[in-house]
Amino acid sequence: MSAQNSRIIDQDVDTESKLLTSGLGLKRALNDSARSVPVIDFSNLDSDVLDAKLYDAASNVGFFALVNAPFVNKDDIDRQFEFSEKFFARAKAVKEQESPYDAKLNSGYEYKLQVRPSTQLKDEKESFQVTAKESSMETRWPKDMGPDFEANTREFMGKSLELAKMVIARLQRERRRRRRAQGGEEEEEEEEDIASKHSLWVENESQCTLRMIHYPPFDSVEEAEDQAKMGYMRAGAHTDWCNVTLLYQRTEFGNGGLECAANPRRDGFENTEWAQIDHTNPGAITVNIGDMLSRWTNGDLLSNLHRVRMPEGEEALKSRHSMAFFAQADESAVIRAYPGQESLTAKEYILGRIRSNYGGTTDKAVMAAAAAV
Numbered sequence: 001m002s003a004q005n006s007r008i009i010d011q012d013v014d015t016e017s018k019l020l021t022s023g024l025g026l027k028r029a030l031n032d033s034a035r036s037v038p039v040i041d042f043s044n045l046d047s048d049v050l051d052a053k054l055y056d057a058a059s060n061v062g063f064f065a066l067v068n069a070p071f072v073n074k075d076d077i078d079r080q081f082e083f084s085e086k087f088f089a090r091a092k093a094v095k096e097q098e099s100p101y102d103a104k105l106n107s108g109y110e111y112k113l114q115v116r117p118s119t120q121l122k123d124e125k126e127s128f129q130v131t132a133k134e135s136s137m138e139t140r141w142p143k144d145m146g147p148d149f150e151a152n153t154r155e156f157m158g159k160s161l162e163l164a165k166m167v168i169a170r171l172q173r174e175r176r177r178r179r180r181a182q183g184g185e186e187e188e189e190e191e192e193d194i195a196s197k198h199s200l201w202v203e204n205e206s207q208c209t210l211r212m213i214h215y216p217p218f219d220s221v222e223e224a225e226d227q228a229k230m231g232y233m234r235a236g237a238h239t240d241w242c243n244v245t246l247l248y249q250r251t252e253f254g255n256g257g258l259e260c261a262a263n264p265r266r267d268g269f270e271n272t273e274w275a276q277i278d279h280t281n282p283g284a285i286t287v288n289i290g291d292m293l294s295r296w297t298n299g300d301l302l303s304n305l306h307r308v309r310m311p312e313g314e315e316a317l318k319s320r321h322s323m324a325f326f327a328q329a330d331e332s333a334v335i336r337a338y339p340g341q342e343s344l345t346a347k348e349y350i351l352g353r354i355r356s357n358y359g360g361t362t363d364k365a366v367m368a369a370a371a372a373v
């Protein structure tokens with residue numbers, strides 16, 4: 001990777017690293033901010049109004065919740081969560097043996113391996129990552145869970161990608177509309193259809209990932225409090241690397257804790273507050289903009305910082321389950337650069353970000369994989 005390309009990636013990582021020194025990474029969220037993220041209901045909106053609402057949310061907040069969205073319904077989400085919960089319920093040694101982790105492939109099962117630049121500590125979670133390449137997954141599907149796990153996960157990823165592509169296409173269409181309205185047509189960059197640059201199960205191309213996540217319960221409320229005092233998070237503050245993330249949450253008690261930066265556009269990333277994101281709306285799908293799409297739109301869309309705070313009180317005795325579908329452009333897609341920068345491929349970008357998150361681990365196999373990135 002060229003020196004300039006590493007610097008480009010470092011810039012995005014810097015936003016996260018600064019949280020460590022500024023103290024913001026550990027600051028508590030604002031009270032009563034639970035419904036701060038726009039909710040967009042697909043059932044009764046005219047298509048153009050929908051585009052405009054999505055665009056406003058994506059450019060001002062970077063996070064929004066979709067209700068009655070097409071392609072993925074509540075039953076699909078519940079069913080995939082059942083599989084995910086069954087997966088994590090097995091012994092750690094079995095999960096490690098059946099689905100060995102490979103950082104470079106963004107695939108397999110990991111237990112507390114991800115170290116966020118914003119905390120320099122391990123996230124308090126275990127996850128199973130499915131990256132949509134046969135070569136990444138053939139030795140990682142859990143054998144002891146029967147064929148339905150793989151079949152359902154593939155189907156769920158297919159539906160998730162359809163929804164993600166629709167969101168991307170609507171955002172791009174609305175951006176074009178607004179630029180034209182502002183008379184910026186001449187400077188309009190060559191049209192490219194970002195949504196079409198995402199595939200599943202294409203060798204040497206596909207990079208979309210479904211991450212099933214389990215944040216384990218603590219042995220006691222005090223244990224969680226002590227960990228929190230040491231600076232641990234369930235997931236340290238970060239921005240996502242992808243174009244868009246679909247974040248699936250459970251509604252039950254104990255599954256809360258997702259928070260995003262309240263207003264980084266106004267206050268700056270280092271000075272913003274934290275706002276809670278609701279997890280109690282059944283069937284709602286939280287969407288957030290990732291760094292790739294922010295770059296592609298020259299910063300017009302906001303890739304917002306977010307985190308999963310430590311559980312508070314009795315929450316500590318409960319698991320949090322979530323699933324994140326990362327729509328990441330195909331390896332060969334060229335991500336438009338900010339003015340004055342070199343463009344880089346989606347493959348280079350993702351590998352660079354993996355290295356910034358898994359390079360610090362002490363696990364030998366993961367270190368070797370990350371070093372080779």
Ligand SMILES: O=C(O)CCC(=O)C(=O)O
Pocket residue numbers: 211213235240247258306307308322323324
């Ligand atoms: O579990 C969550 O709600 C958030 C997960 C997340 O932000 C991520 O994995 O990138």
Ligand SMILES: [Fe+2]
Pocket residue numbers: 238239240245306
């Ligand atoms: Fe995230």
